[in-house]
Amino acid sequence: MQKREIIIILILITVSLLRFIFSNNDETLFSEAINQKVTFEGLITETPDVRINNQHLKIKLEDEKSRILVMTSRDKEFSYGDLVKVSGRLEKPENFTTDNGREFNYKRYLANQKIYYLINRAEVEIISSGGGNPIKRFLFQIRKNFIKNINKVLASPESDLANGLVLGVRGGFDDKTEKELIETGTIHIVALSGYNVSIIAEAVIKFFGLMLPASFSIALSIIIIILFVLMTGATATIVRAGIMAVIMLFGRLTGRTYQAGRALVITGLIMIVFSPRIIMDMSFQLSFIATAGVLFISPKLIRFFRFIPARLGLREIITATISASIAVLPLLLYLTGVFSIVSIPTNTIIALIIPYAMFFVFITGLAGFIWPAISIIFAYLADFLLSLILIVIHFFGSLSFSSFLIRSFPLWLTILIYLFLIWWIFIKNDKS
Numbered sequence: 001m002q003k004r005e006i007i008i009i010l011i012l013i014t015v016s017l018l019r020f021i022f023s024n025n026d027e028t029l030f031s032e033a034i035n036q037k038v039t040f041e042g043l044i045t046e047t048p049d050v051r052i053n054n055q056h057l058k059i060k061l062e063d064e065k066s067r068i069l070v071m072t073s074r075d076k077e078f079s080y081g082d083l084v085k086v087s088g089r090l091e092k093p094e095n096f097t098t099d100n101g102r103e104f105n106y107k108r109y110l111a112n113q114k115i116y117y118l119i120n121r122a123e124v125e126i127i128s129s130g131g132g133n134p135i136k137r138f139l140f141q142i143r144k145n146f147i148k149n150i151n152k153v154l155a156s157p158e159s160d161l162a163n164g165l166v167l168g169v170r171g172g173f174d175d176k177t178e179k180e181l182i183e184t185g186t187i188h189i190v191a192l193s194g195y196n197v198s199i200i201a202e203a204v205i206k207f208f209g210l211m212l213p214a215s216f217s218i219a220l221s222i223i224i225i226i227l228f229v230l231m232t233g234a235t236a237t238i239v240r241a242g243i244m245a246v247i248m249l250f251g252r253l254t255g256r257t258y259q260a261g262r263a264l265v266i267t268g269l270i271m272i273v274f275s276p277r278i279i280m281d282m283s284f285q286l287s288f289i290a291t292a293g294v295l296f297i298s299p300k301l302i303r304f305f306r307f308i309p310a311r312l313g314l315r316e317i318i319t320a321t322i323s324a325s326i327a328v329l330p331l332l333l334y335l336t337g338v339f340s341i342v343s344i345p346t347n348t349i350i351a352l353i354i355p356y357a358m359f360f361v362f363i364t365g366l367a368g369f370i371w372p373a374i375s376i377i378f379a380y381l382a383d384f385l386l387s388l389i390l391i392v393i394h395f396f397g398s399l400s401f402s403s404f405l406i407r408s409f410p411l412w413l414t415i416l417i418y419l420f421l422i423w424w425i426f427i428k429n430d431k432s
Contacts, residue, residue, distance in 0.1 A: 012269035030090055030117055038119075039087045042068065043131050046233055047140045048078045052174060057124065058115065059086060069093075069110060069118040076124065080140040081132035088122035101407065102337050112277045139231035143167060149368025150361065153379035158386040162361040164190025165354065168232050177390075180397030182336075185325070185343030186350065188286075189389075197241040199355050201225055201249065218253045222246050236271070236284035240291070243267040260295050264288070282335060286328050293327025294320045296425045314352070321347045330417040333409040340403040342396040350389045357385035 030038060042059035045067060049056040057070040057078060070086055078084070093107045093115075110116070130137070147169065151159050157177050163169035170190040173181070181187040204224050208217035229242035247263045268288055271278050278284050298319050308315040325343055333339060340346075360382035367375035396402055 012266065012273060015273050033090050034092055034117075036090060037088065038090045039085065041083065041085050041127065044078055044080055044082045044084060045132070047080050047143060050074065057084070058113070059084065066114045066116055069115045070122045070124060071118065071120050072122045072124045076126070078124070078126065079129065079137075079144065081137045082129050083127045083131050085125045085127055086119065086122050087124075088119035091118055091120065092116070093118055098336075101405070102335075108280060109282070112281045114277075136230060139227060143231050145369070146365040149365045149372070149375060152368065152372070153364060153376050154383055154386070157390060158383050161190065161386050161390060162357075162364075162382060165358050166361050166365070168235065168238060177393075180393050182338060183340060183342075183403040184346040184393050184397045185340035185403075186346055186393055188290075189350065189354065197225065197228075197238070197245050199358055200228065201245050203359070205249075215253060218249050222249050222253075225249070236278055236281045237287040239271060240267055240284065240287050243270065244291075261292075264291055264295065285331060289327045289331060290324040293323045293325075297323035297326055297421075300425065317351045318344075318348050321351060327421070330409075330414045333406055334411060334414040337406045337409060338403055339406055342399060342402045346392060346396045349392050353385055353389055353392075357382065357389060360385060 040061060042061045044057050045060045046058045053074075054071050055074050055078070057072065058067045059070050060067045068086075068090075070088070093110050095103050095106050098104050110118070147163050147167065150162050154162055157173060160169070160173050160177075164173075168190065170178075170187075173190075178187070181190070201221055204221040205217050208220050212220070225242055225245050229238050232238050244260070244263050244267050247267070248260070271284070298316075301323055302315070302319050305315050305319050308318055310316070322344055325347070329339075360378050364375045364378040364382045367378055
């Protein structure tokens with residue numbers, strides 16, 4: 001590592017620490033109106049999160065940095081940029097106990113998004129539309145129409161899986177399917193990751209590479225990935241993956257060697273500098289550690305899987321799946337207590353199908369903009385692949401031994417395991 005890179009990383013670490021230490025919340029709005037009925041006007045700042053029984057709206061009041069989470073019925077259709085009038089009983093979020101008997105820190109989860117208040121069963125009326133950032137409004141409208149195109153030709157739960165794979169939408173799953181996704185360790189497939197983004201980046205480069213010089217195709221890919229990150233809501237996982245993809249593509253464009261490990265560290269520090277609260281975000285933690293597992297554990301494990309054919313990338317997929325699973329397991333046990341026995345075989349099988357499923361889902365949604373009748377043809381292929389993924393998840397998820405619950409997994413043990421992994425990956429190699 002060059003001296004210049006070390007200085008940059010040290011500066012980012014310093015700024016990250018300062019930002020985290022001195023970051024303060026905006027928990028002052030309506031502080032005296034808790035458990036009372038309030039009425040206010042605000043702007044919808046994200047695309048609505050439509051669930052089975054309701055929809056969640058993130059609303060920002062004028063001249064306020066924080067937002068209010070508003071839950072209302074699905075009777076009305078809302079969009080990003082709508083100015084709305086909200087009436088309902090104001091509450092502060094409370095932590096709750098999950099089905100696994102673990103306490104979920106719901107208050108911190110929302111605080112990471114600058115949300116300190118919520119309103120259940122709110123009455124919401126649209127005052128006007130067309131507000132907010134015009135670029136985000138345009139991208140969110142494309143996203144909304146893409147989801148509609150998919151839902152027209154695919155039935156649930158295949159449509160829910162399709163929207164999750166391509167756009168990270170996960171609110172439409174019923175309790176049974178979501179439980180199976182958690183127990184098989186496959187819930188990550190509907191929370192966009194570096195794997196999904198890498199598929200998109202390579203597909204875009206190959207597509208434009210057929211018509212344009214390599215430099216132009218890479219530059220267009222960078223622009224498309226940035227727009228894609230914004231369109232999907234710029235969650236912690238997709239932002240991390242997007243930044244790493246852009247660094248990788250920029251390296252290709254300038255002819256420089258791409259060091260994924262350095263890119264991961266720099267990406268994490270940049271995200272913390274921009275938003276200090278993100279370090280407490282579970283999705284950011286899991287995404288960061290899973291990626292580190294693939295980058296640093298895979299090279300140490302690959303030699304044990306030489307007996308597996310390299311055809312179709314099977315050896316790499318199995319190694320990457322096991323490496324990521326090893327990396328995130330201690331944190332998952334500490335956070336959820338769920339130990340999935342079938343995670344590795346389930347993820348390995350569906351990893352072979354996902355790229356093709358994503359391709360046909362994308363073509364199906366795109367065809368809906370051009371000629372809806374044609375989208376039906378591609379929908380049959382997409383439906384077959386999506387059904388196959390759900391069959392695999394259902395099969396492994398229905399096994400009585402698919403997962404079990406560890407009631408208590410202490411923090412000290414989690415830290416100890418990660419210290420051992422760091423020693424095994426880095427220090428042990430140096431001594432050898």
